[in-house]
Amino acid sequence: MGFLSRLALVLGVCAALFAALPAGSLISSAHAVNPDEVLDDPALEARARELSAGLRCLVCQNQSIDDSNADLAKDLRVLVRERLVAGDTNDEVIDYLVSRYGEFVLLQPRFDWANLALWATPIIVLIAGAVFALVSVASRRKAKGPAALSPEEEAKIAALVDER
Known part of the structure; x- marks a missing residue:
């Protein structure tokens, strides 16, 4: 087996391994949160990020609202932050969004008798x-x-x- 054959084999194996990687695994997670959405209070912002990471973008459907650039995702991010600033707890924010959009808004649905x-x-x-x-x-x-x-x-x- 010549040098070029071995090189072609190694490059083919590397290409196959690279193609088998999950999409986006080589790219860091990019958040779609705009600077104008970020809260001044770091504790509230951390809670907002935690909540929005578990909420589904209703347009993209397989992205969290934190990762989506859709207009509805932006509206939901702003709504989460408004509710937190108003003094709602994390559970109250989630309950509000579920009552408004249904269980589908949760990336990981709750376990209850209905489902x-x-x-x-x-x-x-x-x-x-x-x-x-x-x-x-x-x-x-x-x-x-x-x-x-x-x-x-x-x-x-x-x-x-x-x-x-």
């Missing part, structure tokens, strides 16, 4: 699949072979063989 089926369905499907597999294996072990032919079936086969 129990959503959380339990994967577990139920796994258990049902395991039970099905066990029943299938058990039924195959019980089946020892084909059933014996009846005397009428044996007579028909003998007649067919004699005709040849």
Whole structure:
């Protein structure tokens, strides 16, 4: 194997590894918070960042409002900061946004009775699949072979063989 072949192989492996990296893993997390949105109080700003990191941009859907440049995300960031400045607790801010936009606004939905089926369905499907597999294996072990032919079936086969 020549030098150029080895070099091509190494470059191909490096390209494959680079392509397999998750998108954005080589780039630092960029926040879309504009300087005019930042609060003067560092404690409130830290709370706002913590809250907005867990809220979904309703336009982008897989980004937090902290990472999204959408106008609605900006409005939500401003709303979070306004509520914090007004004296709301983190839970009150979250409850307000959920009452206004629904559970979808949360990047990680809450566990409650309303969405129990959503959380339990994967577990139920796994258990049902395991039970099905066990029943299938058990039924195959019980089946020892084909059933014996009846005397009428044996007579028909003998007649067919004699005709040849």
